[in-house]
């Protein structure tokens with residue numbers, strides 16, 4: 001039996017190889033590698049796709065989060081409410097600015113921050129809410145924006161895993177709800193570069209102007225610096241590759257949804273297994289960056305899959321509040337029971353557009369058999 005990886009980017013390349021090679025060569029021959037035509041074109045296309053006035057390319061998803069928070073004026077003594085069940089950089093970005101991450105537990109069914117737990121965390125120091133659209137499932141933005149409006153808070157959406165996900169009757173894209181949306185183009189993402197990259201979306205002209213300064217040493221013109229910024233630019237090669245893939249993103253995401261629906265058909269209703277929701281209310285769409293189940297015998301399932309050369313991953317084994325690096329925050333086990341339960345039970349199974357239905361059937365049989 002052949003092995004099945006979590007993701008196979010070589011299979012994706014097979015379908016776009018000629019175009020990617022042509023575009024990459026075009027950039028190399030142009031002699032312009034930083035903040036040139038391709039970045040501009042990609043930013044325009046991405047803003048049109050997400051439905052925001054602006055999209056600004058930066059060097060990574062982590063930088064997209066940090067620069068968004070900085071442009072909103074968040075700094076020392078400010079509190080930012082976020083989820084304890086996410087990738088570490090959500091929290092790192094808050095700490096880079098000297099601000100304090102404050103956790104509100106997640107909803108075990110959706111893996112996203114639970115809006116009903118956010119309000120009790122708001123203090124006079126709270127400046128922003130940072131929801132994560134984890135695994136590609138849109139967070140409850142309606143309720144989060146309502147809370148933010150009532151308490152005069154900013155909202156930065158962590159869209160690292162949710163490029164193309166939509167929410168609500170009008171199928172609004174994630175990244176278009178808050179003051180800013182922060183995207184990652186890490187290669188494994190639904191829209192992935194061949195290296196690092198990130199993007200910030202916003203409807204605010206002022207924020208866009210500020211972020212364009214911040215990403216390039218605070219520079220407003222040749223060697224004129226308006227502020228202390230960073231070197232955080234998306235490069236031309238990555239922008240050219242992302243343009244090729246953006247055209248195909250809806251198709252890629254639809255295929256991911258088809259794979260997830262098949263897994264759900266095969267696995268749902270079985271004892272000890274909890275499948276992820278498809279997120280299909282109105283115009284909402286989950287884009288399944290990960291297909292993540294909860295399983296009572298998670299470790300045994302993982303081991304059985306490994307024996308059959310099938311990859312699976314635990315995203316994430318330790319919640320943010322129990323991370324060694326955040327020990328100084330003084331949290332303890334039991335503080336966020338839903339996040340802790342998720343960390344004990346989650347297992348992400350292979351999902352990517354080129355994964356074959358027969359492979360999903362093979363994986364599911366093993367999962368059911370444990």
Ligand SMILES: Cc1ncc(COP(=O)(O)O)c(C=O)c1O
Pocket residue numbers: 060061062063086087089090132158160161183184185186196197198
């Ligand atoms: C939820 C989440 N936030 C932020 C990031 C950071 O993105 P990057 O790796 O591009 O810095 C990632 C992914 O890596 C992520 O999964």
